[in-house]
Amino acid sequence: MTHQLPALIIIVPLMAALLITALSWINRKWCFTITCATFALSLAASVGVMIEVLENGVVSYRLGGWRPPIGIEFRIDHLNALVLLVIFSVALLNLFASRIKVQAHFPNKAGTFYALSVLFVTGLAGITITGDAFNLYVLLEITALTGYALIGMGQEHAPLAGLNYLIMGTIGASFYLLGVGFLYMMTGTLNMMELSKLLPELYDTRVVMFGFFLCLVGLFIKMALFPLHSWLPNAYTYMPTAASGLIASLTTKVMIYVMIRISLLVFTPAFSFGNAMLMTVLVWLAVIAIVAGSILALAQKSVTRMLTFIIIAEVGYMVGGFWLGNRDGVTGSILHIVNDAAMTLCLFLVAGSFRFRLDSDRFSELSGSFRHMPYTMIAFVVGALSIIGVPPTCGFFSKWYLIKGGLAAGSYHFVAALIFSSLINVILFFRIFEIGFFQTLPHGEPVSQAIPAARGIREAPRGMVISSLIAATSLIILGLSTNILVSRVIRFVF
Amino acid sequence: MMNDLITMIAAKYNYWAFIVLMMIGLYAMIVKKNLVKKIIGMNIFQTSIILFYISVGAKESATIPIIAHGHQEGVIQATAYINPLPHVLMLTAIVVSVATLGVALALAIRVYNQYRTLEEDDIQSQINQI
Amino acid sequence: MKTVAILTVCLCGSLFLFCTMEFPNWGDPAAPASMHLSPYFIQNAEKDAAVPNIVTAVLADYRGYDTMFETAVIFAAGLACFFLLRTFTRKRRNERLFRHIPTGIVLNIKAGGKIPDDPSKFERIDSHWTPNDLIIKTTCRLIIPSIQLFALYVIAHGHHSPGGGFQGGVILGASFILLAISTDLRSTVRRLSERTSAIMASAGVLIYAGTGLLCLLLGSVFLDYGALAPVLRSGSVMARSHGILIVEIGVGLAVMAVMIWLYYNISSAGKHDEGL
Known part of the structure; x- marks a missing residue:
């Protein structure tokens, strides 16, 4: 049965999305349970595949039983x-x-929301797993449409x-499709492995x-x-x-994965890293992205909006690290895909809790949050430390690799940009800590005397708190x- | 000389047509301020890529990729039928572009319901007022 | 802005033009795209799957996984439009809808309410309302069944002629849209409710994915229709052919249902009151 695991990763969520849609018209109660079970099953299947890859190397799965260039194959390596x-x-x-947020925001359409998010995840998983350049485009569009x-x-x-x-996303996907078309025109194949053999x-x-x-x-778009x-x-x-x-923690990261895949697997490293000018x-x-993202983040007044600009800077980290073209840089970049997904998840969950309790996540609304939302704030602090890059958290380690790579490649401007952005992050987050910890309420009375319930500040619902805490813990575990x-996974990629 | 030029034009004009279409679409997406016109530009852009793929699949003096009846006597000649693969791929791309168009129109309807206009300038001035 | 855009566009265009110089000639039978993979498809499609239409064979068998997600894309679009647009209003048995002609506002009058009496300003758009046009009505009554019959032919004959699930499904969907245009949206919704179309859409994709899953459960890999041979009581080549047909029916069902669903939501901006 283990050889069917790759197929299950995709089929289970696809079938679940269809089932949820049909069920949402019949009996809404089951939608959440099915979504949960789906993700858990797919996670289990991908753990199984991971074990398989660690033991036996690359796993290939031929859909429809056709050999690769004729049919489509799943090709799973360490990455x-x-x-x-x-x-x-x-x-x-x-x-x-x-769960609670869905019930609050989409009471009539909860089933549809779950179906769309399952399809979204199916698309991402499909992008990741496929070994066919055109198939990647189709799944890109599934992710995109559900995301829109x-x-x-x-x-x-x-x-x-x-x-x-x-509109921007369609331009991006169309450019990718056109690029694949050019490669197809010159080689006559769409399979990634065969492309890499025919292209040199x-x-x-x-x-x-x-x-x-x-x-x-x-992909850059x-x-x-x-x-x-x-956009x-x-x-x-x-x-x-x-x-x-x-969406925030996965979309950009998976696109960076695709960039790495195209540059290393479809094209050889000798080609991708052979062009010094490129x-x-x-x-x-990437340096400009990091600096601009950090500076623009300084100008924002709400947590979520600040995070979006931090994401732009983080994209710069990963793109720049990869195109340093040496082992440390690529390792740092891949490590940062994992770490940044976890960090972004943690911080966006916290920002979501703020919005749920306070109806806003503007900095000025956060006064007294440490006192009244202690657990959420613990998660926030860990996430922030990780983004800044403080040692036991994972953000430090990927940054360490990136800086090592930058020094080895002699790209001192990249190293300088990394350090600059870390310093800016310190300012960004400590400003919020200060508001949350020390600042008095707008009326002038100190936090301790205010009635928390009147401002609606109290700890977020249990589900949100637990998820943010798990995400925060994962940051430390990932770091350790x-x-x-x-040594077990990323070493095999490049 | 003249003959060379004519052969080159005959060999490439399909590709040029796709480039012209694509640039029209790109221009519309960049310059037009009306959201529906942008969506139309997007559709032209996608269509141009379809034209490109289909041009790649073309083969001179070949017919549609459906095996003729009664061929059993002879071996199937690959040169007698055009390349089916781009057609398959573009069937997918057409479906994708229809789906994108549907979602784009749905979003445009929501935008219209919210601002009562589809002109980007008007929407921007409404956003700035708040 | 305009000059910048024109410059960018011209620059991009000339880059592309520069690139076309190295393109293989149009229609060149020796181009790499025609030499590498496509001869296999052309020469083996009929042997492998007993389908003379190579496009169908590649679409539903060799690259069946792509097509499954293509159907899922359409499904996602239907779902997305529903999610974005649909607004639920409470249904009432005896509701009467009147449109105020100058403004286009629709009034919903409860049972026992005062009915507007100025016929020059208000127009009844009740569910029973249809445009009283004999020509349109008769023509559509004649055309719609033929369209549907033709659609079924297109789906069923996809093995031998241009056609298949997508094309047939769209035509089938178009017949319902024609009904909605020639009468009104509400009378079409009564014939095929939104709920039915949503369930049909998921059922269609489910047929596709389910067929694939059945192959997996019968011991082969996902979407390998050859494994269906014992179930369909035929050889593995014919099983592939039948598998393609089953899958195409699923696609047709999904595409039809999604087209109708999309039309319902987009034409009435999610209110399902009046339509175009």
């Missing part, structure tokens, strides 16, 4: 297995936190932000070069690398909090297990 684990763990944690719908149902200007995201002879041609470039630009980031802040700020932990340009772009992660 995808890791990303799959991240996807389903994040989905499961976010689900526990979102989830974002469009948020508050304030969400529909407009969703529409802008849709064609590396000098303009068409292949341009195809690679188109794929990258498409999708992952919101700095000059192409304009992200609004979309992520206004989206419903029930979905924010899921690498220099991309590392500079960095060594195992690098």
Whole structure:
């Protein structure tokens, strides 16, 4: 049965999404349970696949029984297995936190919400697992469409932000499709492994070069690398909090995974890292993204909006680290995919709790939060320390690798940008700590005398608190297990 | 010389047509301020890619990829039928673009319900007022 | 802004043009795309799956996994539009709807309420209301069944001629949309409720994924229709052919239902009152 595990990772959530939709018209009670069971099953299956990969190396699964270039294959190596684990763990944690929020925001459409989020996760898992360049596009669109719908149902200007995201996202996906078309035209195949065998002879041609470039630009739009980031802040700020932990922490990370996959597997490292000019340009772009993201984050006045700009800076970390082109840089970049997914999840869950209790997450509303929402704030502090990069948390370790890579490659501007952004993060988060810990309420009376219930400040519901605490704990556990992660898994990628 | 030019045009004009279409779509998405016009631009953009793939699949003096009846006597000649793969891929791409269009229109309806306009400038001025 | 855009577009365009110089010639039978994988499909499709239409064979068998998600994309779109647009209003048995002609506002008059009496300003758009146009009514009554019959033909004949689940499903959906346009939305919703179309949409994709899962449970891999041979009581090649048909029926069902669902929600902005 173990050889069927890769298929189960995809089939279970797909069937569940259909079942939930049908059930939401018949009996709504079961939707949450099924969603839970689905994510748990898929997580178990991806753990199984991970074990298989650790023992036997690459796992390949032929869909329809056709051999790879003819049919589509799943191809799971250490990198995808890791990303799959991240996807389903994040989905499961976010689900526990979102139950109450879903009931509050979408009383009539809870089933549809669950079905869409399951489809969203299916799409992400499919992107990760597939070994076919065109199939990746189809699943990219599944993720995108469900993402637009989830974002469009948020508050304030969400529909407009969703529409802008849709237009930008479609341009990105279309560029990727066109790039794949160029590669197909020159080779006649869509399978990633076969492409990597046929392409080396064609590396000098303009068409292949341009195809690679188109794929990258498409992915840069999708992952919101700095000059192409304009869709992200609004979309992520206004989206419903029930979905924010899921979408914000996974979308950009999976896109970075795709970039790594295309650059290392479809093209060889010799090609991707052989072009010094491309690498220099991309590392500079990443530096600009980090600096600009950090500075723009300083100008924001609410937690979620500040986090969106931090995400833009973090994308810069990962892109820059990868395009340093040396072992430490790539390791740091991959490690940061995992860590950043966990950090973003933790912080977005906390921001969601703020919004749930206070109806807003503006800094000025957070006064006294340490006193009245202690557990949520513990999670927030751990997440913040991790983003800043304080040792026992995981953020430190990936940053450590990235800095090591930057020094080895002689990219001192990248190292400087990393340190600069850490310093800015210190300012960003300690400002919030100060408000939450010391500041008096707007009326002038000190926190201790205010009536918490009147302002609605009290600890978030149990599900949210527990999920944020688990996410926060995972940050420390991930940090402590960095060594195992690098030596058992990431070492095999590059 | 003249002949070379003509052969080159004959060999490439499909690709040029796709580039022109794509640029029209891109231009519409960048410049147009009306959201529905942007969506139309997006659709043109996607259609151009479909044209590109179909052009890749074309083969001279070949017919549609359906095996003719009564071929059993001879071996099937690959040159007699055009490349089916791009057609399959584009069937998928068409479906995707229809789905995207549907969601885009749904979002546009929500935007219209909220601001009572689809002009980006008007929406922006409404947002700034608040 | 305009000049910047024109410059960007021209720059991109010239880059692409520069690139086309190295493209294989259009229609060149020796182009790599035509030489590498496609000869296998052309020469083996009929042998492998007993389907003369190679596009159908590649679509539903060789790349069946792609197509399953293609159906899922359409399904996701239907779900997304429902999620974004649908607004639920309480249903009343004896409700009467009147449209105020100058403003287009629809009034909902409860049982026992005062009915507007100025016919020049108010128009009844009740569920029983249909445009009283003999020509449109008769034409549609004649056309719709033929459209539906043709759609079924397109689905069933996808093995031998251009066609298949997507095309047939869209035509089938179009016949319902024609009904909605020629009468009104509410009378169509009464024939095929939103609930039915939503369940049908998921059932359609479920047929596809379920067929694949059945292959897996019968001991082969996902979507390997050859494994269905013992169930369908045929050889493995014919089982593939039948498998493709089953899958295409699922696709047709899903696409039809989603098209109708999309039309319901988009044409009435989610209110399901009046439609276009």
